[in-house]
Amino acid sequence: MRTSDALGTALDRAGYAVTAPRRAVADLVEQRDGHFTALDLVTEARRRRLGVGRATVFRAIELFEELGLVERLDLPTGEHAYVVCEPVHHHHVVCQRCGRDAEIEDCGIDALAASIESNTGYLVGLHRIELFGLCPACLSQGGASRRPTSRSSD
Amino acid sequence: MRTSDALGTALDRAGYAVTAPRRAVADLVEQRDGHFTALDLVTEARRRRLGVGRATVFRAIELFEELGLVERLDLPTGEHAYVVCEPVHHHHVVCQRCGRDAEIEDCGIDALAASIESNTGYLVGLHRIELFGLCPACLSQGGASRRPTSRSSD
């Protein structure tokens, strides 16, 4: 969760109107600790009686995504979730228990891409890496017996 | 595309009835060259008048996925597609032009996981890596000017 109004500021800088509904959605997003779905925000907005409609929430998220302020994750279940993040290339480790996440800057893609290109003949462009596991908090709280789904060694 | 009836055999071995509709869906899947969506199969089944219903196609794919014979991809667009693959841990490079794919055995996750674990404190479990680019065929056919979306270096 951010302390500053990063999303509002970014909207402004990108030339988008900083309206009350967008601000409201930005607040909801910034108050989230882990990942969230669009519907989570819609529900939360309704619960708080913010008077922000479904469509507006979806449009605001789309805008934030466009600006690189949130990123879409595809959870192992196939669900689409979002996380707040910095607008630079990176990846996330997502806690399977609480949904919190950490950013990873160096995913070592260059070496991997090179090896793939020479092995398969494919030219590698985009990549997406998503890691799931347990965050430090859940690890210590859950005790040593709790392990994420086993990592296959490859 | 497979030459053998790998999916049918696998169903049998896993104790599922090898029925005509499942066989039909398996055929459709095996005849695919690149990735496909569930709806692609539904459409194709209808076009060929196989008499296989929507629900059956979805249920068959679900089954194949459970058996590790096909895998769900999340395309950059957010679309859910499937590819045929071996039931062992691996990843895919998907051609952004034609949808064909190649499997990658060694994604170098162990080194990455270790570095993440020491940097973030997260215990890494599952991971998902998806790469997009151009396959050799599209590369040569498209000429040197065609490049996939630029790869950010990280």
Next chain:
DNA sequence: GTTTTTGCAAACCATTTGCAGGGTC
């Protein structure tokens, strides 16, 4: 003959869009 599986239709869920009204710059 009992258990699965199927097809159909309806239900569902997330997401998008059309549009008239309202707010912003």
Next chain:
DNA sequence: GACCCTGCAAATGGTTTGCAAAAAC
């Protein structure tokens, strides 16, 4: 005041489910 943004409701697209009939073992 022109244009962008919003809410609503309806449309959409993908996926799932209930159920009675049909097929498999």
